[in-house]
Amino acid sequence: MxxxxxxxxxxxxxxxxxxxxxxxxxxxxxxxxxxxxxxxxxxxxxxxxxxxxxxWPSQQPTAEKTTRETAPPPVNKTAEQIRTPTEKPPQQEDSRATILVVDDDRANRMVANASLRKQYTILEAESGMQCLNQLETEPVDLVLLDLMMPDMSGFEVLEEMKAHPERRYPPVIVLSALMDSKTISHTLQLGAVDYLTKPFNREEILARVHSQIILAQRELHLEYKVQQRTKQLQESNQRLEETFQQLLQSEKMASIGQLAAGVAHEINNPVGFIHSNLSTLSEYLDAIGTLLGNYKDLGQAVSETDTQKVQLLLEQINALRAEEDIDFILEDIPGLVADTREGTERVKSIVQGMKAFSRADDGEMAEADINAGIEATLKVVWNELKYKTEVHKSLGALPKTFCNLNQLNQAFTNLLVNAAHAIEEHGDIDIRTQQVGDEIIIEIADTGSGIESKHLQSLFDPFFTTKPVGQGTGLGLYLSYEIIQKHRGSIDVQSEVGKGTRFTIRLPIVSAN
Ligand SMILES: Nc1ncnc2c1ncn2[C@@H]1O[C@H](COP(=O)(O)OP(=O)(O)OP(=O)(O)O)[C@@H](O)[C@H]1O
Ligand SMILES: [Mg+2]
Missing domain, CATH: 3.30.300 (GMP Synthetase; Chain A, domain 3)
Incomplete structure (x- = not known):
């Protein structure tokens, strides 16, 4: 033959x-x-x-080998699939892997082609450049790469591939006549997955190609699984975040329910004195109106030189001034107006506080003043505190920090309401803020009942409460903890039964950019 x-x-x-x-x-x-x-x-x-x-005397395939060889490893058929894990799981059957044989020597390409084409689809490239171009457009599962080629050598191809890992090139087996260990280790360092010397052994090349394709396929499967898992994690994270927002909102509404009576009272007070001031002002206006009428008549009498009428009107005016205490009215009016204005300001700020507090949206991350947040919170919870507590504020100078003040206020509200609940008859609440290094420290301390040490561990757990059913959901501290965590801060508690409790919040100072 x-x-x-x-x-x-x-x-x-x-x-x-x-x-x-x-x-x-x-x-x-x-x-x-x-x-x-x-x-x-x-x-x-x-x-x-x-x-x-x-x-290749030892390579005559046995019947068993032939069966194995005729069942090449499962592969993906598109370039996209081999380069990026897809939405769909990698295909398992009915697909032949594609091998790109790169050699400037046509005879070498033919020999490789003839050795592998029974099991694989073979593509050929006769230069390094052609190889890279082909990899851009063709779905290739493995490259058999010669080293010594004019224009662009195999080394350069490997360097190019190494420089662009994002292009997810298929695995490369080097097929070269060079046998020195320096060359072999250099190509492996450049990213080749295997090295075969020419002339090659047909069974060996088949086995090595087969195992590399299996490896590539496994990698793809793994990437696919990781991608799926990441997607699942992202979805459950998203669900968790949604649930958290819902909880936050319902706790907010529950607090509003708790605070509603107090807030109504807070509004009622100024509304009451505004109303009474307006009635007084109205009476004052009547008296001033009558007096002005008399003065008008007096002007008329003077212009008519009616001395008798002038005399009469002057007497009337003096009597009216004395009777209505016009001098006092004129003195009193500015105070009444100022009080009324202050009352409307108080109502306005309570309503604004409640509005901001109950907002269904989550508020925004923005540069904000923590002290202003505490002042706003105090207005909303004032009625819970004012009868049984003495509130001592020591708000230090703080830089603005990038935060969700709406959420932080919710945490402050819960701490202050908890403190008030812990004080049975009368006690003190100390609110202290200060900057220490690159942190803002907020302390809220009370002289209330204190917390039993056995409860300290569960304090921040959802639904932990010692309050009677209907009076506490046990979500306040859990949500406060989550809010602080989201701000990359911490919240600690120190407590002694019978003496009181101190919550310490530490927030990193974050600038908007
Ligand atoms: N300052 C405090 N002094 C004493 N005990 C406190 C204090 N703050 C919290 N606790 C204890 O921690 C428990 C949990 O507080 P948390 O704010 O999470 O829930 P709650 O106040 O019971 O209910 P809500 O969901 O309405 O806030 C309270 O029931 C109380 O036993
Ligand atoms: Mg609470």
Missing amino acids: ALTVKQRIKQLNGRILLNSIPGTGSRFTLILPQTGAASVDDLAAEWLANHQESS
């Missing part, structure tokens, strides 16, 4: 060269003119069939 091949090569005006190293293998080089392309392919197959026994 070999003779037939030799004759046919001759017919095609070609040459056949043999380079054989005992114990290593043989290298046949077929040199053919370009016109014989179709016959060259046939020749390669024919040549391979004839030389399998002689050049």
Whole structure:
């Protein structure tokens, strides 16, 4: 048969060269003119069939091997799929892996092609540049790469691939005649997954290609699984966040329920004195109106030079001034107006506080003043505190910090209301803020009942409450803790039964940019 091949090569005006190293293998080089392309392919197959026994004596596949070989590892069929894990799980069956054989020597490409094409779809590239171009457009599962090529060497291809990991190139097995360990280790360092020397052994190349494709496939499966898991985690995170927001809102509404009576009272007070001031002002206006009428008549009498009438009116005016205490009225009016104005301001700020507090949206992250937040919160909870507590404020100078003040106010509200609830008859609440280094420290301390040490561990757990059913949901401290956590801060508690409790919040100072 070999003779037939030799004759046919001759017919095609070609040459056949043999380079054989005992114990290593043989290298046949077929040199053919370009016109014989179709016959060259046939020749390669024919040549391979004839030389399998002689050049690669141990590679004749057994029946079992053949079955294994004919079932190539499962692969993806599109370039996208091999490069990026997809929404769908990687395909398992009915797909042949695609191998790109890169060699400037046509005969070498043909030999590799003939060795692998039964199991794999083979693409060919004759230069490093062509290889990279082809990888941009074709779905390739593995590259067999020669090193010594004109224009762009295999080393340069590997360097390019290493420089662009984001392009997710397929695994590369180097196929080279160079055998020195320096070259081998250099290519492996550049990212090649394996190294085969030419002339290669057909069974070995099949086995190595097979295992690399299996590895690539596993990697893809793993990436797919990680992607799926990440997606699931993101979804449950999103659900958690939504639930948290709902809880926050319902706790807010519950607090509003608790505070409503107090707030109503807070509003009622100024509304009451505004009302009474307005009645007084109305009476004052009547008296001033009568007096002005008398003065008008007096003007008229003066212009008519009616001395008798002038005299009478002057007496009347003096009597009215004394009777209505006009001098006092004139003195009293500015105070009444100022009090009324202050009352309306108080109502306005309580209503604004409640409005901000109950807002369904979560408020915004913005640069804000923590002290202003505490003052606003105090207005909302004032009625809970004022009868039984003495509130001592020591608000230090604080820089503005990037935070969700609406949420922080909710935490302050709960701490202050808890403190008030812990004080049975009369006690003190100390509110202290200060900057220490790059942190803002907020302390809220009370001289209330204190917390039993056995409860300290569960204090921030959702639904932990010692209050009777209907009086506490046990969500206040849990939500406060979550709010502080979201601000990358911390909340600690110190307590002694019978003496009182101190909550300390630490917030990092964050600038908006
Ligand atoms: N300052 C405090 N002094 C004493 N005990 C406190 C104090 N703050 C909290 N506690 C205890 O911690 C428990 C949990 O507080 P938390 O604010 O989470 O829930 P709650 O006040 O019971 O209900 P709500 O959900 O209405 O706030 C309270 O029931 C109380 O026993
Ligand atoms: Mg509470």
